[in-house]
Amino acid sequence: MNHPFSPHFEPPRFFRNPDLQTVLGSSLRPIRPRPATRERIQTSDGDFLDLDLMGPESSHVVIICHGLEGSAQRAYVQGMARTLLEYRDETVPTIAALNFRGCSGEPNRKPYSYHSGSSDDLREVIAHLSTRFPEISLVGFSLGGNVVLKYLGEMGARGESPIARAVAISVPVDLAGCAERLALPRNRFYMRRFLRMLHEKLSAKEAMFPNEISVSNFHELETFADFDGRYIAPLHGFRDAKDYWEQCSSLPLLSQIRVPTLLINAQDDPFLHPRCFPHEVATVNPHFSLLTPQYGGHVGFFHTPWDRVYWSEQQTAQFLFGRDEE
Numbered sequence: 001m002n003h004p005f006s007p008h009f010e011p012p013r014f015f016r017n018p019d020l021q022t023v024l025g026s027s028l029r030p031i032r033p034r035p036a037t038r039e040r041i042q043t044s045d046g047d048f049l050d051l052d053l054m055g056p057e058s059s060h061v062v063i064i065c066h067g068l069e070g071s072a073q074r075a076y077v078q079g080m081a082r083t084l085l086e087y088r089d090e091t092v093p094t095i096a097a098l099n100f101r102g103c104s105g106e107p108n109r110k111p112y113s114y115h116s117g118s119s120d121d122l123r124e125v126i127a128h129l130s131t132r133f134p135e136i137s138l139v140g141f142s143l144g145g146n147v148v149l150k151y152l153g154e155m156g157a158r159g160e161s162p163i164a165r166a167v168a169i170s171v172p173v174d175l176a177g178c179a180e181r182l183a184l185p186r187n188r189f190y191m192r193r194f195l196r197m198l199h200e201k202l203s204a205k206e207a208m209f210p211n212e213i214s215v216s217n218f219h220e221l222e223t224f225a226d227f228d229g230r231y232i233a234p235l236h237g238f239r240d241a242k243d244y245w246e247q248c249s250s251l252p253l254l255s256q257i258r259v260p261t262l263l264i265n266a267q268d269d270p271f272l273h274p275r276c277f278p279h280e281v282a283t284v285n286p287h288f289s290l291l292t293p294q295y296g297g298h299v300g301f302f303h304t305p306w307d308r309v310y311w312s313e314q315q316t317a318q319f320l321f322g323r324d325e326e
């Protein structure tokens with residue numbers, strides 16, 4: 001499956017709407033989850049992380065990190081896995097789709113779970129897999145993309161580079177700015193959907209930890225400032241939502257990245273603040289590349305929702321494995 005590398009993405013006119021790109025790719029794509037082997041990692045704090053391993057055992061593993069309240073079963077994760085596994089016969093990696101804490105179908109053991117800055121969990125996954133895979137690459141979507149970029153920046157600042165290459169897609173690298181964007185009236189549909197999913201997850205956690213989590217008056221929450229301030233910050237040791245956003249945004253760390261990394265953010269992404277298009281960093285950091293197509297929405301990038309390969313998957317495969325010649 002060879003594709004010429006093209007940084008230009010231009011869907012048909014009737015699929016250029018950013019909300020259609022954002023919604024239809026996840027709701028209409030006909031893709032079956034690939035057979036996977038579940039592997040559980042016991043974390044250093046007494047919790048666990050579940051990996052879904054797909055494809056052959058090889059010397060190269062690609063870790064895929066999903067977005068907010070996603071999982072390894074989501075269409076965008078499965079589509080990426082399929083594209084990477086079928087890209088070229090001579091370059092077939094193992095895929096390790098990470099389920100963040102509480103996202104694998106089983107509640108995790110702690111009151112806290114995961115957030116946009118959960119790079120410590122990714123670090124434990126990488127340490128676990130590095131014992132049998134000499135080459136590791138990373139792919140992250142949205143929240144998972146911020147985790148990937150934050151991890152890479154932290155490793156670069158320490159002078160460590162255990163990763164071969166990385167791609168991050170539709171990433172809110174500035175969490176405060178994106179929380180502000182999602183609070184806009186035009187994004188009320190998305191915000192309500194996120195809060196509905198989070199309420200379901202927290203209701204289950206309340207039953208496990210009634211002294212630490214309560215969903216009473218949850219209906220009063222309207223924005224991520226409300227949610228992050230009430231739940232994410234106190235459960236994960238941050239002072240408040242602002243402190244969480246400042247400490248976990250990957251934007252300040254992009255200049256520290258020291259392995260080949262590609263960020264793909266669509267200009268029409270309804271979730272992304274203008275600060276999520278770090279052109280200056282891409283100019284001064286030779287390890288960091290940025291693609292900002294005019295269209296694509298949030299984790300969209302399809303010409304039709306029924307495409308076998310999405311544009312973002314094609315770009316990811318070519319960046320990780322090399323660009324094919326015509």
